[in-house]
Amino acid sequence: MAEVNVQDLPDRAVVAIGSYAAIGDSFTEGVGDPGPDGSCVGWADRLAVLLDQGRPPGEFRYANLAVRGRLLDRIVEEQVPRAVRLAPDLVTFAAGGNDILRPGTDPDEVADRFEKAVVALTAAAGTVVVATGFDTRGVPVLRHLRGRIATYNGHLRAIADRHGCPVLDLWSLRALRDQRAWSEDRLHLSSEGHARVARLAARVLGADVTPDPDQPWPLTIPVAPADVRRENIRWAKEYFVPWIGRRLRGESSGDNAEAKRPELLPL
Template sequence: MQPGRFVALGDSFTEGVGDPNLHYPNGFRGWADRMARQLGRADRRWEYANFAIRSKVLDQIVEDQFDDALALAPTHISFYAGGNDLLSLRSDLEALMGRYEEALTRLTESGAHVLVFTAFDMRTTALLEPLRRRVLTFNDAVRDLASTHGATLLDHSLMREYDDRRLWAPDKIHMNRLGHKRMAAFVLRELGVPHTLKVRELDEWEPRGWRRAVRDEGRFLRTEVAPLVRRRLTGRSEGDHALPKWPEPIRPADGMKRLARERALARTELETSGRAGGIRRR
């Protein structure tokens, strides 16, 4: 495949939440950064940008990310959106998918190779069964729209490894480091790009006893579900003050950790000069 410019759009799935790494912007690495690094190894001319920010709903992703992303004339675009909309059980799913189709059409008409993803089927506590039904409906619609508009579909239902809870972060919503690495390998394989990612096989694991299962579910509800509900009720989100990880194209072959350090240093110098300027004006 000829080298080009890969631009990632979306929410926490694409920002890399669940795969913490302090050497990368926003403190996360994630599948998109891992994939970009492999593209750079395959051909150093590849460029990469990532606008994804956690907690963003579809309309925010379209409004805040699309113009800047399309202005970069990407050859490849990854687009994952709608997962956070599904968390609001009062949202109109049919209207959501109508807006999703409008967004997807805009991306495919740009001429870029567009990749879309189904949402993960979160088989967790029975209390979330209404959400799971919405996820299944959403996924059926994404499959249909991808086929209609000529987008490449990454369908998690074909990735049976993700039934294993060891690929998931404690919140059961985001992939952990192993899960993100696997996702990068899946996408690269779909694009026909060779990679050097070491995706190890998981050992057999013993099922939890019922006592441990009860404790784990209780901890999950207290530490993950309850805070999520509180944020929804107050209108706050974890992404309110986050910035895009890579808003300007980089060449991953130049070293993403080094580029992240240089970017952080430049931002610190800018903030310092701004504070100094404010002091002088007083």
């Protein structure tokens, strides 16, 4: 990742991380950040590259168990036991967002199930990083769920405190409030959005990473209100209506998908 520099990776806490397993849904799989071959890259892959920098070839190992569309229960059933078996030095755990988006879901109950998974992970892994949900204040439709997401985030921070887990605080990452941090579907991060999250995660782990993940975006020319409305209509037809349709049919984009990197392997 050419835009990222690690100035002080020999920090002891970072060097002690010789293996990393990422678990979660489309956010951690990397949807919205396509690689040269069309596959997903994403913040977790980018974080693995940062953690691998400066090491002898093959010393650092990485697995990405995340699958798009997964609800928390399926993540706990499929991914958490595999991460426990792998017993890596580091696990990042971002899950529950798809549950919170569904009508009638109780954030308190989702958080209880999340904490049980954290207990299992912390018993097997050296460090478990807990990721919060995004601040959706500027996201069409999802802005109405902001209160539920904030409630869930409050639980996640309390869970992290109780179990000694570092927090990847996505709610407070102001750079993600800019439209350029999001892909065309407005549901997943763009490549630059994923890159900023990777840099924030590296900082949470103690690495001195530049540039600042929260640095301001370049100024742009304001878009006319009429153009904004036309773009919103196009987005609704191409992305939002199909997304709602899948929810009503009980379908997911990842129903038949598998983890892209199920084993701890060198980069």
